[in-house]
Amino acid sequence: KAGVTQTPRYLIKTRGQQVTLSCSPISGHRSVSWYQQTPGQGLQFLFEYFSETQRNKGNFPGRFSGRQFSNSRSEMNVSTLELGDSALYLCASSPSRGEKLFFGSGTQLSVL
């Protein structure tokens, strides 16, 4: 079974731009969660999608948004990028909510 796939692997953007990150979950997994990792901050929860609906949202500004498609693939979007958005963005999938998460390798976003 293929693991969680995230694209692109690396991304460089400038302040004010927007970015879209993509995540393909493990086949059969309906829950997709997104996390932001910055040095010293651990994994900060962004949001979780289940059956195309956002079920939980973390404490991030509205510039961060996401969606899930009918095939469970998910995208997250960050608009009006700021320097502080530079981080590793991790996507994780699980068969059901609140259970063991399977992570992708992440997208390393650098905002210049």
Add this chain to the structure above:
Amino acid sequence: DQQVKQNSPSLSVQEGRISILNCDYTNSMFDYFLWYKKYPAEGPTFLISISSIKDKNEDGRFTVFLNKSAKHLSLHIVPSQPGDSAVYFCAASARKTSYDKVIFGPGTSLSVIP
């Protein structure tokens, strides 16, 4: 409001000795706890989990202990190996509630010295 805490940012242990990583939580609704291991530039990988109905779970060299009254859990690695050097994250969720997202602690960086 950090609901999952790992108060030791780093830990160094000699190869062959025991590594003990600690985690505290504040939300009494948490009923499922997990440990993940992360190498640089990779996603976290699942190590071991424990349900709140148990106080111990073992998988090879890894054992997780849960003390619900103290809202504390720990991960024991015996014996420690150089390949265990990584960042370890404690995580928790409240599966029986609508607050069932998985919350992670800030991580503990473990260095196993040969």
